[in-house]
Amino acid sequence: MSFSIEGLQVRYGAVTAVHDVSLRIAPGEVVALIGANGAGKSSILKAVMALTPHTARKVAIDGRALERADTRERLLAGISLSPEGRHVFPQLTVRENIDLGYLGKDGGERASRREAMYQRFPRLREREAQAAGSLSGGEQQMLAIARAVMAGPRLLMLDEPTLGLAPIVVRELAAAIRHFAHGGIAVLLAEQNAEMALSTADRGYVLQGGRVVTEAPAQALRASEEVRAAFMGM
Ligand SMILES: Nc1ncnc2c1ncn2[C@@H]1O[C@H](COP(=O)(O)OP(=O)(O)O)[C@@H](O)[C@H]1O
Ligand SMILES: [Mg+2]
Structure with missing residues (x-):
């Protein structure tokens, strides 16, 4: 098991946003x-990254305990x-944004990872010298994902990557995620777009009011009347 978290709680003042999530x-x-x-998806991802105060019985990657690790150590x-x-x-330019994701000091390694990102997202190569602010929403999302992958993660968390994007771009992102x-x-793919998330994922957790209410193979969740009624407007 590469990543596990157990008993995660996130509170904002008197409000508990995430209750005992594993x-x-x-x-x-x-x-x-x-x-x-508002179900608590972003709170979970931010807690896993130690970007928001939280408590957990266990946070581990590849058997390594990270409960006490800060954001830099988790990265x-x-x-x-x-x-x-x-x-x-x-x-900053597209290329500068990509390079910011690399944590090491090896220029050759950084260049080969950047090349892999350009192969995955050719539009980023075409725009490498452009300011990131000039990109379309979909291209900015590709850039944000490329930057996160430049770190060489064992666990890649994506928070609402398809929000507001056209179907063709959503399919491109789904293919990149599978790749x-x-x-x-x-x-770990957090999405309000349940259709996209479940057609891309192997398995899924359904979160309601900060609690996991169901965990199942993605196909089973996609077929579930309850999930379709609650999240797919069907
Ligand atoms: N910084 C914050 N301060 C106070 N409440 C917050 C904060 N961030 C999120 N919340 C609350 O926590 C709950 C979960 O939010 P969030 O994790 O952003 O859910 P989601 O990503 O599923 O939309 C919501 O009720 C939200 O209003
Ligand atoms: Mg969110």
Whole structure:
């Protein structure tokens, strides 16, 4: 098991946004975290990255305990997040944004990882000298994902990567996500777009009011009347 978290709680003042959530993700597995707006998806991802105060009985990657690790240590241990809203640096070029994701000092390694990102997302290569702020929403999302992958993660977390994007771009992102998982990365995909998430993922967790209410293979969740009624408007 490459990644596991047990008993996660996130509180904002008096409000508990995440109650006793446990997740596990294997290498090469894409796991969807689906739930309505406010269900607690972003809170979970931010807590896993230690970007928000939280408590957990266990946070581990490849058997290594990370409960006490800060964001930098978790990054170095192989956890990476493409945040909700992308947050690329608009004044920096595409290439500069990509390179910021690389944590090491080896220029050759950085260049070969960047090349792999350009092969995955050719539009980023075409625009490498452009300011990131001039990109379309879909291209900015590709850039945010490429930056997160540059860190060489064991666990790649993507927060709402398809929000507001056209179907053709959504399909391109889904293919890229499958590609990264095929290379052995564990992927945690948080999405309000349950259809996209469940058609891309192997397995899924359904989150309601900060609690996991169901965990099942993605195909089973996609077929579930309850999930279709709650998240797919069917
Ligand atoms: N910084 C914050 N301060 C206070 N409440 C927050 C904060 N961030 C999120 N929340 C609340 O926590 C709950 C879960 O939010 P969030 O994790 O963003 O859900 P999701 O990503 O599923 O939309 C919501 O009720 C939200 O209003
Ligand atoms: Mg969110």
